Amino acid sequence: MPLIDPSVVDLSRLQFALTALYHFIFVPLTLGMTFLLAAMETVYVITGKQIYKDMTQFWGKLFAINFAIGVATGLTMEFEFGTNWSMYSHFVGDVFGTPLAIEGLMAFFMESTFIGLMFFGWDRLSKPGHLAVTYLTALGSNLSALWILIANGFMQNPQGASFNPDTMRMEFNSFLNLVFSEDAQAKFVHTSIAGFVTGALFVMGISAFYILRKQHREFAARSFRMAALFGVISSLAVVTLGDALGRLDYLVQPTKIAAIEGLWQDSDAGGSAAAAPWLVFALPNQATQTNSVEIGIPYVLDPLIAHSFSTNIPGLISLEQQAGPRIEKGITALNALQAYGKDHDTAALATFKANESDMGYGFLAQRYAPNQDLSLITPANQDAVVAQAEKDTIPNVFVTFWSFRIMMALGFYFVALFAFAAFFSLRNRLERNPFLLKLCVWSIPLPVLACEFGWITAEAGRQPWSVYGWLPTFQAASSHGVGYMVFSLLGFALLYSVFIAAELYLMFKFARLGPQPHHAAAPEAAAAPMFAAPAE
Amino acid sequence: MELYVVLKVIWAVLLGVLLSGLAVMVGMDMGVGTLLRFVGKTDVERRTALNIIGPHWDGNQVWFILGGGAIFAAFPTLYATSFSVFYVVMILLLFSMIMRPVAFEYRSKVDTKKWRGAWDWAFLISGAVPMIVYGAAFGNVMQGVGFHYGWDGQYYQDESFIFYLLNPFALLCGVMSLALSIQQGATMLMLRGEEPIYGRARKAAIGGGIVGAALFIIGGFWVAHISGYAFTSPVYPGAPATPLNGPAVAQVTGAWLHNYAVYPILWALPALGVAGMLGAAVMNSARLPALAWWLGAIGWISAIFTTGASMFPFLMPSTTNPSQSLTVWNASGSQYNLGWMLFFALVFTPIIICYTSWCFYVMRGKVKAEHVAHDEHSY
Numbered sequence: 001m002p003l004i005d006p007s008v009v010d011l012s013r014l015q016f017a018l019t020a021l022y023h024f025i026f027v028p029l030t031l032g033m034t035f036l037l038a039a040m041e042t043v044y045v046i047t048g049k050q051i052y053k054d055m056t057q058f059w060g061k062l063f064a065i066n067f068a069i070g071v072a073t074g075l076t077m078e079f080e081f082g083t084n085w086s087m088y089s090h091f092v093g094d095v096f097g098t099p100l101a102i103e104g105l106m107a108f109f110m111e112s113t114f115i116g117l118m119f120f121g122w123d124r125l126s127k128p129g130h131l132a133v134t135y136l137t138a139l140g141s142n143l144s145a146l147w148i149l150i151a152n153g154f155m156q157n158p159q160g161a162s163f164n165p166d167t168m169r170m171e172f173n174s175f176l177n178l179v180f181s182e183d184a185q186a187k188f189v190h191t192s193i194a195g196f197v198t199g200a201l202f203v204m205g206i207s208a209f210y211i212l213r214k215q216h217r218e219f220a221a222r223s224f225r226m227a228a229l230f231g232v233i234s235s236l237a238v239v240t241l242g243d244a245l246g247r248l249d250y251l252v253q254p255t256k257i258a259a260i261e262g263l264w265q266d267s268d269a270g271g272s273a274a275a276a277p278w279l280v281f282a283l284p285n286q287a288t289q290t291n292s293v294e295i296g297i298p299y300v301l302d303p304l305i306a307h308s309f310s311t312n313i314p315g316l317i318s319l320e321q322q323a324g325p326r327i328e329k330g331i332t333a334l335n336a337l338q339a340y341g342k343d344h345d346t347a348a349l350a351t352f353k354a355n356e357s358d359m360g361y362g363f364l365a366q367r368y369a370p371n372q373d374l375s376l377i378t379p380a381n382q383d384a385v386v387a388q389a390e391k392d393t394i395p396n397v398f399v400t401f402w403s404f405r406i407m408m409a410l411g412f413y414f415v416a417l418f419a420f421a422a423f424f425s426l427r428n429r430l431e432r433n434p435f436l437l438k439l440c441v442w443s444i445p446l447p448v449l450a451c452e453f454g455w456i457t458a459e460a461g462r463q464p465w466s467v468y469g470w471l472p473t474f475q476a477a478s479s480h481g482v483g484y485m486v487f488s489l490l491g492f493a494l495l496y497s498v499f500i501a502a503e504l505y506l507m508f509k510f511a512r513l514g515p516q517p518h519h520a521a522a523p524e525a526a527a528a529p530m531f532a533a534p535a536e
Numbered sequence: 537m538e539l540y541v542v543l544k545v546i547w548a549v550l551l552g553v554l555l556s557g558l559a560v561m562v563g564m565d566m567g568v569g570t571l572l573r574f575v576g577k578t579d580v581e582r583r584t585a586l587n588i589i590g591p592h593w594d595g596n597q598v599w600f601i602l603g604g605g606a607i608f609a610a611f612p613t614l615y616a617t618s619f620s621v622f623y624v625v626m627i628l629l630l631f632s633m634i635m636r637p638v639a640f641e642y643r644s645k646v647d648t649k650k651w652r653g654a655w656d657w658a659f660l661i662s663g664a665v666p667m668i669v670y671g672a673a674f675g676n677v678m679q680g681v682g683f684h685y686g687w688d689g690q691y692y693q694d695e696s697f698i699f700y701l702l703n704p705f706a707l708l709c710g711v712m713s714l715a716l717s718i719q720q721g722a723t724m725l726m727l728r729g730e731e732p733i734y735g736r737a738r739k740a741a742i743g744g745g746i747v748g749a750a751l752f753i754i755g756g757f758w759v760a761h762i763s764g765y766a767f768t769s770p771v772y773p774g775a776p777a778t779p780l781n782g783p784a785v786a787q788v789t790g791a792w793l794h795n796y797a798v799y800p801i802l803w804a805l806p807a808l809g810v811a812g813m814l815g816a817a818v819m820n821s822a823r824l825p826a827l828a829w830w831l832g833a834i835g836w837i838s839a840i841f842t843t844g845a846s847m848f849p850f851l852m853p854s855t856t857n858p859s860q861s862l863t864v865w866n867a868s869g870s871q872y873n874l875g876w877m878l879f880f881a882l883v884f885t886p887i888i889i890c891y892t893s894w895c896f897y898v899m900r901g902k903v904k905a906e907h908v909a910h911d912e913h914s915y
Contacts, residue, residue, distance in 0.1 A: 068641030071594065072634040078604045082619025083626050087690045089619075093612020094869045101609040101877060104602035105884040113595035113888075113895050120591040120914075124898050164870070166776040168689040169612070172873040341687050341780065478620040479692055488627045495631060499638055506645050 003372050004479045011485035012084045012477045015492065017459075019076050021452050022496055026070035028451045031145055031192050032199020033063040034138035036230060038131070043226075045131045055223055056134075057122075058515040059203055064119060065506050069499050071112075076492075083488075088466050088476035095161040095172040096151055099179075103147030111140025145195070146188045153184025156458070157252040158467050163359065165340055165352060170470065183248050187458075190241040193234050194454065197414055198447035200231030204421060205444035206511050208437040211430055216514050225425045231418035239411045243304075249461075250305050250313070253468060255393065256461035257305060258316045259400035264289050267301055267313040274309040276301040280405075284397040289317055316394050323393040327386045329355040330362025334374050360470040365389040367474065392472075395463040403456040410450035417443060541773045541865075543874040547610045548851075548864040550881060552844045554603045556837040559670070559713070560720060561596035563836065565589050567721020567744070569636065569663025570714070573656055575725055575736040582656065583644055584905045586915045588728040589721075591899045593640060595892060600633070609877055613779060613867040614851050617691045621683050622676070624697040625669050632665035644915050663721075664714055671713025674843050675706030675755075677852050678792065679762055684857035685779060694856040705758060712751035716839070719744030719816060719832050726825035728903050738820055745817030745832065749810050752839055756806060759846065764791025765853040765861060773849070773865045782866055785858035792846040802845045809838035 037056055044052035078100065081089045089097075114136045121130060154160065160178030161170040172178070204227035210220035250257045257263075262284045267276035277296025284291050305313055314322075333355035339348035352359075362374065368388040370376040377385055421440060424430050430437060462468060466476040568589050576582030589596075608615040619626050635658040643655035682695030700706065722741035726734050769784040788794075796802050812835025819828035853861035868874065908914045 064641055065645070068637045071597075072637040075601065075633050076630055078601050079619060079626065079630055081608065082604070082615045083623055083630075084620070086616045086620040087688075089608065089616035090613050090689045090691070093608050093615060094873050097605065097607075097609030097612055097615065097869070098873055098877060101602065101605035102880050104598060104605045105880055105888070108601055109595065109598045109884075109888045110891070112598050113592075113892055116591035116594055117895055117898060121898055164776065167778040167870075168687075168780065169778075171870040172876070175876055338687050475690075478623070479690065480620070480623060484623050484697075487624070491627065491631050495634065502638070502642055506642060510645075 003367055003474065004477050005482065006474065007482055008480055008485055009474045009477045011482065011489060012480075013473065015485065015489050016080055016084065018489075019073065019080060019492060019496075020459075021455065022500075023070065023073040023077055024451055024455060025448055025500075026066050026073065027145075028191075028195040028198035028448060029063070029066045029202055030070050030141050031195025032197065032234075033059065033066070033202065034134075034141045035196060036199045036203060036227065037063065038134045038138045039230065040223075040226065041131050041134050045127050051219060051222060054219060054515050058219075059223070060119070062202075062206075062507065062510060065503060065510065067115070069503055072499070073496070084478050084480070085466070085476050086478035088471065090169060091471050091476070092154070092158075092161070092170045092467055095170055095178060096154055098172060099147045099151040099154075103144055103151075107140050107143035107147060109140075111137055111144055114140060142192050145192050149188040149191055150179055150181065150184040152458075153181040153187060154178060155465075155467050156187075156462060157181055157183040157248075158470055163356060163470075165337055165349060168337075168341065170467070183245075183252065186241060186245045186248055190238060190245050191451075191454075193238045193241060194447065194451050196234035197231060197238055198451065200227045200234060200418070201414070201440070201447050202444055203227035204231060204418075205440045205442075208430075208440035209511070210514060212434060212437050212441070214431075219515050221425075221428075221430070224421070224430065228418055228422040228425050231414070232422050235411070235414040235418050239415060242408070242411060246305065247307060253462070254314055255316065255319050255395060256400065256458075258314065258319060259395045259397045259461055260404045260457065261301065261305065261313075262291050262294070262397060262401045263301075263313060263315045264291065264317050264397075265315040266318055267315070269315065273312045274302050275299055276313070278304055279401075282401060284401050286397055316397065320390045320393055323361060323390050324386050326358040326361040327365050327389050327393075328382065329358040330360065331365050331369075331374050331377055331382070331385075332362075333359040334362035334366075335377075338375065360465070360467075360472065361389075361393075363472050363475050364392050364464065392464050395461050400457055400461040403453040403460065407450050407453040407457060410446055410453075413443075414447065414450075538774045540871040540874075543871060543878065544773065544777075544864050544868045546878060547868060547874055548844070548848070550878075551607065551610065552841055554599070554606050556840050557599040558603045559716070559836045559840060560833045561599050563667060563670075563713070563717035564720040564724050565593045565596055566636075566663040566667050567717040567719065568725060569639075569659040569721075570667070570718055571721055571725070571737065571740055572659045572663075574740065575722070575729075575733050577732075579652060580905050580909055581733055582652075583908045583915060584729065584903055585725055585733055586640065586643070586659075587908050588725055588903045590640070590915045592896065594637070595895065597637070606877070610869050610874060611851065611862075611867045612869055613689070613777070614862050617683060617862060618673075618677070618681075618852055620691060621681050621693055622673065622697075622700060625672070625701060629666050629669045632662045636662040640915055663717070667714045667717040668707075668710035670710075672700075672703070672706040672710035674713075674840075675709030676700045676703060678709075678759070678764075678843065678847065679703070679705060680765065680787070680853040680855040680858075680861070682856040683854050684860050687780070689778070689780065705755070705762060708751055708755055708758070712748055712755065712839075715744045715748040715751065716813070716832070716836050717744075719748060719813070719820075720829065720836065723816065723820060723825050723829045723832055726820065726823075727829060728901070730902055730904065738823070741820040741825075741828065742817045745813045745820065745835070748835070749813035749817070752806070752809055752813065759792050760790050762792070763787040763789050764794070764846075765850050765858060766791045766794065771849075771865065775865065777866050777868045777870070779860045779862055779866045782859045782861070782863075785853070785861050787855075787858060795845055795848060805838050805842040805845055809835050809842055812836070812838055 037060055040052050041056045114133045117133045118137050159181055160174040161172050164171045203223055207220040207224035210216045262279050262282045267273045275298050277298045278300035279294050279296040282291040282294040302309055333352050336348045336351035365385050366372055366374055368385045424433050464472050466473045572582055576585045639655045639658040643652055683691050683693055685691055719741050722737040725737035765785050766788045767783050768786045771783050812831045816828040816832035849864040851862045851867055
């Protein structure tokens with residue numbers, strides 16, 4: 001059976017990566033801003049001070065501009081598995097589709113229904129009633145992230161399902177294993193909190209802009225302080241959870257962690273695992289399987305990854321070699337599976353069962369088999385096929401190594417920035433630090449960038465698998481023609497470009513305009529809608 | 537009956553419920569989008585029309601997302617195959633759908649004719665195109681689609697997109713779906729709008745109901761002449777779900793009316809459909825939009841269940857390899873999965889219905905033009 005045209009696979013991957021990364025420009029702000037808005041409104045309800053209501057409404061308006069595209073581009077994600085990853089959807093839909101469906105039922109309905117009331121219900125709900133609605137929106141958006149990341153967790157560390165040779169797919173067998181996948185849980189907290197960092201820096205940066213311009217002083221000072229404190233806690237938490245996630249990768253995705261660290265040789269290759277350096281800078285070269293240049297700090301790698309001074313961390317070269325026998329068993333498994341599919345032969349089933357856990361590695365061999373047909377592999381040509389397929393078992397090291405380092409450096413930068421910002425804000429000395437304020441303004445887009453590189457680390461590092469160890473990415477795509485892919489890619493590029501242009505235009509426009517508190521000018525109009533219409 | 541078969545049947549019915557929720561709730565908002573340029577001549581009128589569904593469109597749209605997610609989980613092979621087989625229209629559907637959330641949020645944020653005019657066109661496209669595609673999908677699926685599977689479950693497409701894009705029966709279904717969405721949307725505009733929107737919407741609502749009913753009846757007669765599908769060897773509903781080793785299936789003209797011959801009670805469904813659509817038109821003409829809205833919803837839902845009842849247990853037959861046709865029996869998820877999904881559906885559906893109703897209750901009453909013009913939060 002022929003494999004899918006490699007250029008169609010590449011175009012499908014490109015489309016998925018672009019639409020997913022684009023979607024995630026808007027998601028972190030939604031995750032973080034909903035809770036920030038809830039916090040501001042809580043202060044309003046407790047203290048009764050109008051300025052906190054102004055804050056909730058003004059930041060809510062900027063939030064809404066961002067939220068719309070997040071919703072729109074999320075639609076694409078829900079459908080792209082079916083439109084472009086048909087084999088994937090068939091192969092794991094029974095377990096992967098479930099968290100997506102539950103997400104709709106439990107989280108997205110809640111978020112989307114209450115966000116309507118959050119914006120339209122100010123005059124129709126009591127103060128605590130509206131506050132409850134805001135919290136339900138925030139809860140909905142974060143629960144939504146939980147179920148999406150449970151689904152993603154299954155791709156990284158597939159547990160809670162087993163392969164059924166009668167239906168040729170993975171079938172759901174343990175709800176608890178799926179939901180309490182450590183990878184999913186750690187990634188959920190890491191991702192949500194990364195959203196909090198994004199929201200905090202967004203509010204802090206725009207407030208810094210007003211402080212620099214000496215506009216909306218009280219409004220900006222209060223917003224800045226709340227965001228800075230929110231940011232200190234979140235940025236510390238995001239770094240801590242990132243470490244937890246790295247350790248999980250070490251346990252269940254050894255190829256990813258070795259690629260992240262640019263580790264070609266085993267960490268004890270130099271004599272002692274403890275002394276192995278953590279690379280600050282390196283130029284990994286996939287062809288020669290070495291780093292062209294590397295600068296590292298000794299005695300950091302082992303404690304960082306394995307939380308130990310004596311554990312050997314396997315390098316990419318030995319991981320490749322370890323994959324060899326698994327590929328051989330995988331070929332046996334798939335040939336037996338195909339035979340079983342034809343006539344339900346029990347001997348074939350027994351052979352398959354004996355080699356089942358390596359079947360995914362058999363798929364990897366398919367592209368190097370004669371005529372791409374595994375049944376044509378003989379003892380004579382097997383070694384050559386396995387040797388080629390081995391090289392495919394590790395991800396692109398350069399991409400994984402550098403996207404991780406950019407993300408991590410940004411993470412530590414945020415900790416420092418929020419710490420200084422909170423310090424000067426609490427001492428009321430912000431206006432004397434224009435440099436810090438400018439830094440805050442210019443840093444607004446950086447958390448989004450960190451999130452994007454985080455996703456690239458996670459998903460590029462997962463390659464060559466779409467479901468780690470079970471289904472290679474090149475096997476997972478739909479068998480479209482190149483023309484179809486060009487059509488959809490061009491359409492997405494055009495539409496998404498228009499969207500981002502409109503988004504940035506509105507965001508800059510309303511952020512520059514700033515809050516328009518009516519009560520200073522016309523205190524008697526307190527019952528009327530909160531802000532005067534922007535002058536156009 | 538064994539538990540697995542019961543679960544498969546329950547999920548087939550729930551699939552109908554989801555498609556109905558999508559049609560009624562999302563269709564209503566899309567009808568408003570389609571009609572926007574017609575019911576609103578001035579900018580304030582258009583904004584008023586948008587704000588009638590403003591607090592609810594986002595929540596309603598989740599029916600669409602949940603529909604995708606639930607088909608993915610409950611009928612994974614159907615999701616995997618149908619979305620890929622109809623690639624070109626699915627992508628057109630997506631392109632039009634994703635304009636809508638942005639159009640709602642951005643349209644009224646800049647006060648220039650060009651900007652708002654452009655977004656008004658986006659509303660027209662994102663209202664009409666998805667509803668036509670939605671109906672046409674039913675029409676196409678009823679006639680079967682060209683696809684088959686390899687030994688490992690990978691699907692292969694055997695027909696060009698031209699066939700499903702320009703297929704007369706499918707187009708009829710598409711226009712019917714558009715007409716019904718216009719009926720539901722216009723009725724909502726009457727419910728919460730005032731003159732002159734009310735009067736214009738009333739005309740559209742009556743027209744939508746009559747056109748919808750007429751096309752539904754024509755489609756019914758047409759179905760007797762298209763090739764349906766029928767099993768020609770024994771079927772085991774409780775077997776593991778895979779289309780790979782299916783029973784023999786034959787194309788038989790008029791087979792889609794077979795279930796109605798066996799169970800004449802099923803004729804109640806199309807009868808209810810026509811009665812609902814025409815009844816809604818009568819009620820709208822009598823200026824009773826609340827009653828009309830519910831009658832229209834009954835018409836929509838009956839039309840969807842009419843299709844389901846005529847095809848059951850087929851979901852998406854294959855023209856090129858009929859024995860690999862997707863059915864309720866062979867395209868569903870595993871028993872364990874269907875059980876867990878049912879548990880979540882039973883727990884959360886009542887909760888969703890409660891808070892959605894509460895949300896409509898909070899936002900009840902007429903949307904007034906002068907209020908929209910002065911309220912900063914409005915669209």
